Amino acid sequence: DTVTVSGRVQAKESGEYVNYNFVFPTVEKVFISNDNSSQSQAKQDLFGNSEPIEVDESYLPF
DSSP: OEEEEEEEEEEEEETTEEEEEEEEEEEEEEOOOSSHHHHHHHTSOSSSSOOOOOOOGGGSOO
C-alpha cells in the first residue's frame, strides 16, 4: 500500500501578529494491485537514494 499525505501552510492574522499553521487537507491511501506493471512502478525510487520507512498503522488516521 502507498499512503500520500499532503498539506499546506496557512497564515492567520491575530491582531498585530501572523500565526502560521500547517494544515493537513488530504490523506489518501492508494492500493496497488498485484499485476506486473503496477509493481514495477511502485518499486521505482522517485526521490533518489530514499529508503522505505516502517510506519505503525496505529498512527494513521484511517
